[in-house]
Amino acid sequence: MTQASSRPVVEGIGSMPPLVGDKGTARDESRFFAREGVPPLSHAFARKIAVHPGLGGGRVAPEEMGSFMDSLLDQERKGRSVAYIHVPFCRTHCLFCGFYKKKYHKDESRLYTNAVIAEMELWRGRKTLESGPVHALYLGGGTPTELEPEDILRLLKAARRILPLANDCEITVEGRLSNFDARKMEACLEGGANRFSLGVQSFHTDIRRAMGRLGTREEMVRGLEQLLAYGHAAVIVDLIYGFPGQTIERWREDIAVAQSLKLDGADCYQLNVYKDSPLGQGIERGNITPAADLPQQSAMFAAGVEAMTQAFYRRLSISHWARTPRERNLYNLYAKGDAHCLAFGPGAGGNVQGVFYINNGDYTAWMQAVQSGVKPWVMAVRPRPRHALFKALAEGMEQGGLDLADLEKNFGVPVQDSCQPLLRQWHDVGLVNWEEGRLVLTLAGQFWQVNLSQLLQEYLEMQLENAEHETA
Numbered sequence: 219m220t221q222a223s224s225r226p227v228v229e230g231i232g233s234m235p236p237l238v239g240d241k242g243t244a245r246d247e248s249r250f251f252a253r254e255g256v257p258p259l260s261h262a263f264a265r266k267i268a269v270h271p272g273l274g275g276g277r278v279a280p281e282e283m284g285s286f287m288d289s290l291l292d293q294e295r296k297g298r299s300v301a302y303i304h305v306p307f308c309r310t311h312c313l314f315c316g317f318y319k320k321k322y323h324k325d326e327s328r329l330y331t332n333a334v335i336a337e338m339e340l341w342r343g344r345k346t347l348e349s350g351p352v353h354a355l356y357l358g359g360g361t362p363t364e365l366e367p368e369d370i371l372r373l374l375k376a377a378r379r380i381l382p383l384a385n386d387c388e389i390t391v392e393g394r395l396s397n398f399d400a401r402k403m404e405a406c407l408e409g410g411a412n413r414f415s416l417g418v419q420s421f422h423t424d425i426r427r428a429m430g431r432l433g434t435r436e437e438m439v440r441g442l443e444q445l446l447a448y449g450h451a452a453v454i455v456d457l458i459y460g461f462p463g464q465t466i467e468r469w470r471e472d473i474a475v476a477q478s479l480k481l482d483g484a485d486c487y488q489l490n491v492y493k494d495s496p497l498g499q500g501i502e503r504g505n506i507t508p509a510a511d512l513p514q515q516s517a518m519f520a521a522g523v524e525a526m527t528q529a530f531y532r533r534l535s536i537s538h539w540a541r542t543p544r545e546r547n548l549y550n551l552y553a554k555g556d557a558h559c560l561a562f563g564p565g566a567g568g569n570v571q572g573v574f575y576i577n578n579g580d581y582t583a584w585m586q587a588v589q590s591g592v593k594p595w596v597m598a599v600r601p602r603p604r605h606a607l608f609k610a611l612a613e614g615m616e617q618g619g620l621d622l623a624d625l626e627k628n629f630g631v632p633v634q635d636s637c638q639p640l641l642r643q644w645h646d647v648g649l650v651n652w653e654e655g656r657l658v659l660t661l662a663g664q665f666w667q668v669n670l671s672q673l674l675q676e677y678l679e680m681q682l683e684n685a686e687h688e689t690a
C-alpha cells in the first residue's frame with residue numbers, strides 16, 4: 219500500500235492508524251479556525267489531522283450484523299461503484315508503514331487466491347453485486363505484486379468474471395517493483411490490468427535502504443521502463459516527501475527522475491509518521507533522525523506542485539497528477555466520494571448503500587469464514603445523517619474546491635450561510651479563495667486539505683444540528 223496522506227484506509231475505505239501528535243478531537247469551536255498572523259502554508263494549524271472515515275451513523279449490533287448486511291445485498295446498486303480486493307502480504311515491513319499486516323510466503327499465494335475468489339463467489343446472484351457496472355477495480359495491499367504469476371492471473375480473471383465491470387473499467391494493480399518480474403507483469407496484463415500504481419517512494423538508494431525499501435534506483439528505473447515498454451497500461455508511481463534526511467533538493471531530484479521516465483502519472487504524498495510504525499518508534503527512541511517538520515513538509519509540497527505544474531502535468535486531485543490522458547485515477551477519486559465500494563479480502567473496508575463495513579482483519583479467521591461459506595463481515599456502520607452531502611464535500615475538497623451553491627441545490631442545505639464565519643476566516647488567513655462563485659483552495663489550503671475537509675464537515679454538521687435544536 220502507498221503511504222498516502224489522504225488515502226482512505228482500513229484497506230479500502232476507512233480510518234487511518236494513529237499519527238504521531240494525534241490527540242483526538244474536542245468540541246471546542248475555536249479548533250475549527252486557522253491561526254492568524256503566521257505564514258498559512260507552514261503554520262495554519264498546529265498539526266495535520268488524519269483522515270476521518272466519516273462514520274458516526276451508529277454501529278450495527280453484532281447480533282444483527284449478518285441479517286442486516288444480508289438484506290443490503292438484495293438492494294439494487296445505482297450510481298458510481300468501485301471494487302477493492304485486499305492482498306495482505308508484504309515481503310518486508312517498510313519502516314514508515316502503518317499498514318503492514320503479514321509476511322509473504324510463497325505457499326500462501328494459492329491459498330489466499332482461492333479464498334478471496336471464494337469470497338467474491340459468495341456475493342453471486344445478489345442484486346448489490348449484479349445490478350450495475352463497476353467503474354474501477356483496485357488490487358491493493360499489502361503488495362499484490364508479491365503473488366505468484368498464476369495466482370495474479372487467476373485472481374484478475376475471476377474478478378472480471380464475477381464482478382460486472384464497466385467496459386471502460388479502470389483495473390489497477392498496486393505493488394512494488396522489487397520482485398515484480400516479466401512473468402508477473404505479463405500475468406497482470408493478460409488478466410486485464412490497465413493501470414499500475416507502483417510505490418517507488420524515493421529513487422535515492424540510500425533513502426530507500428534507510429526506510430527498509432528493497433531495490434536500488436537503477437532497478438526501479440529498469441522496472442518502470444520494462445512496464446512502460448509493454449504499452450498496455452497506464453503506469454503511475456507514488457513518491458513521498460519528508461523522509462528523515464531527505465532535503466528539498468533530493469525531493470526535486472526524485473520528481474525529476476519520475477518525469478524523465480515519461481510515465482502516465484505520479485502521486486506526491488507527504489510522509490505520515492504513524493505512532494506504531496518502526497519509523498515512529500525509532501524516532502521516539504532517538505535511533506532515527508526525525509522526519510521533516512511541518513515547515514519543511516510544506517516547502518516540499520510547494521516544490522512538488524511547482525515541478526509538476528511546470529512540466530505540464532494535469533492535476534487530478536491534491537496529490538495525483540496525470541501526464542497522459544491514460545491516467546484517470548478513478549478508484550481514488552470515486553472512493554473519496556459516495557461511490558459504492560464492494561470490498562473483499564482480510565481487513566478490507568467497503569461501502570454498500572452508504573453502509574460502511576469491514577471484513578475480519580484476522581487472516582485465519584477471515585479464511586475460515588470464507589471457507590465455510592460465511593461472509594467475513596465483522597463491523598457495519600449505518601450512514602450518518604446527510605451522508606451524501608458530506609461525501610460530496612470531501613470529494614470536492616480532495617479535488618481542490620467546492621461549488622457551494624451547487625451543493626445547496628443538490629442537498630437542500632444552507633451550506634454557505636452555515637459555514638460563512640469559518641470560510642471567511644480561512645479566506646482572511648489565505649487558505650481559500652472565491653473564484654467565479656467556487657470555493658478554491660490556495661496552495662496553503664491544498665497543503666492543509668485534509669484538515670480543512672474534516673473541519674468543514676464537522677463545523678457544518680454542528681451548525682446544522684444547532685439549527686435543528688433551535689427550531690425543535
Ligand code: SF4
Nearest residue numbers: 219308311312315360
Ligand atoms: S510494501 Fe511497505 S509500504 Fe507497502 S504495505 Fe507493505 S510494508 Fe507497507
